[in-house]
Amino acid sequence: MPAYATNMRLKFPILALILEAVTIVLYALLVVYETGDAHGHDGSHAESNTSHSSSPMTLYPMFQDVHVMIFIGFGFLMTFLKRYGFSSVGINLLLAAFGLQWGLLLQNIWHMHEGKITVSIEKMINADFSTATVLISFGAVLGKTSPVQLLIMTLLEITVFCINEHLVVGVLGVSDVGASMTIHAFGAYFGLAVARVLYRPGLRNGHENEGSVYHSDLFAMIGTVYLWMFWPSFNSAIAEPGDAQLRAVINTYFSLAACALAAYATSSLVEKKGKLDMVHIQNATLAGGVAVGTCADMNIQPFGAMLIGVTAGIISTVGFKFLTPILASKLGIQDTCGVHNLHGMPGILGGLAGIVAAALGKKESVSATYQACGLASSLGFALVGGLITGLIMKIPFLGQPPDQNCYDDSIFWEVPEEEEEHEERLTHGDYSKNKAEA
Amino acid sequence: MPAYATNMRLKFPILALILEAVTIVLYALLVVYETGDAHGHDGSHAESNTSHSSSPMTLYPMFQDVHVMIFIGFGFLMTFLKRYGFSSVGINLLLAAFGLQWGLLLQNIWHMHEGKITVSIEKMINADFSTATVLISFGAVLGKTSPVQLLIMTLLEITVFCINEHLVVGVLGVSDVGASMTIHAFGAYFGLAVARVLYRPGLRNGHENEGSVYHSDLFAMIGTVYLWMFWPSFNSAIAEPGDAQLRAVINTYFSLAACALAAYATSSLVEKKGKLDMVHIQNATLAGGVAVGTCADMNIQPFGAMLIGVTAGIISTVGFKFLTPILASKLGIQDTCGVHNLHGMPGILGGLAGIVAAALGKKESVSATYQACGLASSLGFALVGGLITGLIMKIPFLGQPPDQNCYDDSIFWEVPEEEEEHEERLTHGDYSKNKAEA
């Protein structure tokens, strides 16, 4: 691969500025504030028939929790790689910043009033949600893609997501309050399909940068803990106010607590010496939040949520230990962050739990059949959308890094030269000069 | 101590899964959502007679602040040790995840309605609170205990805490809105009693891992600053809505601000060269939040809160400098995080301030005598409960690490081998190969 291919100087700024310019033009034509009388008649995520209290700011604390999950949670969760922290948290910010603008447009294009989209806090929450799909897929291809490729993925994935969400939630009326199917399973399988298309035989035997260092694992725990804490907000933010919203909070709280114990136990169990593995703790403790998503607002009772959480924690940990290596070696799917274990399988589990709960009548006017259709639709759009998107991302001009520069910030970032400097200092014994004291 | 004793492969997963299974069974039998009419008649912490606004989500932002204190605050505060960050933030998550499930059960077992415990946001806040006792005690034994020992401590300590809280707040009607006595002093002296029982003569002269590195101190500051910022939520979350809750916020805000100045000043004053010590800054700046807890909702006026904060900041810093070494050398109490200085003495100070404030009539229908009983009860339950718990934790089978492996994650965690690798790289001079650029 020739050297210029990864030089982003022209193609990245031009793409980013064109995307932003087009977005601004569309906003100038279509997007206005929601005002006075309209408050409380949002009807989104994107089409559910919720009605919030009349203050336009009621959902604002929920919005900020979700915002923290998107930008701190997802961003820092991926900083576990020793040389890829700048990209993890930095490109996460870039993709989400563009994605929320694009998502808000497309989620609301289906039901404008007098040719205008009105922005409310609830629509901002949904816009943030739409970016989560991209950030999940980002985890699957982390370290092996360029910012240009990822901006294109953001554009396409959010577009596909909005179509599927409109179909599943809007047209079919499927219940998916915490978006196990429409966000988590969708984002994971979309990303895995992209990863399959971008398969790199050269990385079959691993890469020296594809590991953590002690402090990078601690940075990742910032992401983990924020996701873990605020997941009740993710699953309840757009629930029907009142009892349903409270149920969504409570179910998620207990599912995650039970999931944490299961993940710790399983992590110790699958390791020869019984030690805990940071990869499991950083990820599998969160699977309970994913899996309880679809039925978070249903009447499954706290112990039901806990059972879902325990199941998710076990499945996820086992997946990291045994399934991820097989996916890479047998199927050519190199899933950097293991999104299949955190979002993929737990997302499907969530969809299945929703079907069962619907069949048991845990939420009024929710049909098991339609729930199953919602799951199938989400998986189908994800796989097809991901494959097509992957093919587009494979165009050489888009700056995909060569194998030897994967998982390394320095190909797209100015990186401080700390280690060489340190080495030199040791060699020349001149370290002490920094320590002069007045 | 034989090698197998610290292999957690069977005993840890079995214990964790049994605890979770028992919990789920009890929840299936006893725990349901709070619904409709019941909102606003919680009457908890666990028994105070508060009545919140009728929306079930009113306290949710407060809950999330407390949640952040428990999982980010306590977790990262303890990451200051150079090789014990995984355990600090990771085991903190494990213990709190189990503790909140257990705490919610036991706090509400005293007053069920028709044989059921109903879950509300306020009860989730109280469940989070109950875990704080364990996390404080964890700080006293940090680095010297196994996950199995700590799960047992969690089970026992929360049980004792719930009995004492029921007695003090429920039966005696003692006022302790920010829980200086029932959480902070209780957690500290419980942990110190456990630490006394687990005394290790082999660590009398310190341990090479019992110190920080530059970035571990910065990680710890994340914990410090979050605790500092959200402490007003901790002290006001379950206060009577209206003026009392506002007072709790304001008093805590000013107590902490004044405490910070006192802690910085004292830290510089007690050091030969006048330099600031990170241990003091990470901990003593928070003592004002602890000490103002009991009288946070009382009419002590902002300047009264500031005086409490200044006193706590000075006492705490002086304790770290002069008292902690004496406790270790003379009394055999090796208090890793100095919880005696952050939670113990400031907790007692808070109890005493509450007695004085009650005597001065700063809160209606609060009796100085009963306040004194509440303090005595909390200390008594803590010391006796801690001693018994410590004896149980001392059973060899529970995986207590040998002295030479204390304060070292690698005995219970897979740890990335960064330093050896770095060393090797320097030796072989092959570092540059990572730096190939396309």
Added chain:
Amino acid sequence: MPAYATNMRLKFPILALILEAVTIVLYALLVVYETGDAHGHDGSHAESNTSHSSSPMTLYPMFQDVHVMIFIGFGFLMTFLKRYGFSSVGINLLLAAFGLQWGLLLQNIWHMHEGKITVSIEKMINADFSTATVLISFGAVLGKTSPVQLLIMTLLEITVFCINEHLVVGVLGVSDVGASMTIHAFGAYFGLAVARVLYRPGLRNGHENEGSVYHSDLFAMIGTVYLWMFWPSFNSAIAEPGDAQLRAVINTYFSLAACALAAYATSSLVEKKGKLDMVHIQNATLAGGVAVGTCADMNIQPFGAMLIGVTAGIISTVGFKFLTPILASKLGIQDTCGVHNLHGMPGILGGLAGIVAAALGKKESVSATYQACGLASSLGFALVGGLITGLIMKIPFLGQPPDQNCYDDSIFWEVPEEEEEHEERLTHGDYSKNKAEA
């Protein structure tokens, strides 16, 4: 410079304790809680005529968001320097803890009721705001000043800020809801004036400590992302409830999203190899929050906010690349954190945007002329106040560090000796002894 000059043992504790003691006396005389009837009639920031809902806690979640920006956001943003993280986050806490006490007094001294200042959540928000000016100026002189100098700067800068704010917002009735002029431009130019007076020719050619290491840049991203996420709260916290507050949230959300894309694009564009520069990402992505501040609550529509954000992102990045070196070499202004690019120019841009928006009638009863006076007043007070404050801070006795100890925590902090230890370990080959496993 003689050795004793930087020993803080007496002068720092004495100054800090005197400031705190004076503050407590003033609070005992003047400050009480707001109670019952008074709720909702605050009229602050400091004088705008807002009326909030009758619950005293309505603004509390907003307050906590702002609180996080002040203590985590500003604190960690400045941890990018490799050896100055303790000071960045630690002295940030110290200055803000004192500043909020002082700010609350001075902001409300102009309009007491019956000789008393009543504290409410809104006044706590404004007190936090007042500290932001100091933290911005701190960024300009970061690494080159002592805690004693900085406490004096806090005292003086907040005093000048309160006078200017009273004049601009209170007397002239200028609209500046997100404080582009009164906080950001003011804080930046105040700090730059101080930096000019404290000019150090010895640092003309840079300093070996004035750079980042890999993980210090990640710590700084914690600050960046929190500021980015919560900026909508900063700009809307004291807006008129209802549509105006919603507009302030929405405008800031979109301005920042658009700004992020512009900052990334420009960062890549100005660098020879097209790589992203962490300094730009950490700072210029936030310029959209600053620049949309003045007209955040005005009817500029989302696309207007996005245009402001894009402009700010470009200006800020270009400023870091080309203007900062010129300021240092030609004007003798050594701006450590580049506050001119993040707060200075975007603050002026915000003021100008407010003038234009006022002229276009985007907010009722706001006059373009008065807006221009507000900008001029803020710049004037900042420059004159900063020059005088700088001259006072230059008094040798105040412990300014010598050039060779700049940007180094170890002159005012106990710092763990990790690197030497590491070096020794490599030399003596005794590293492995830490790795004994049971």
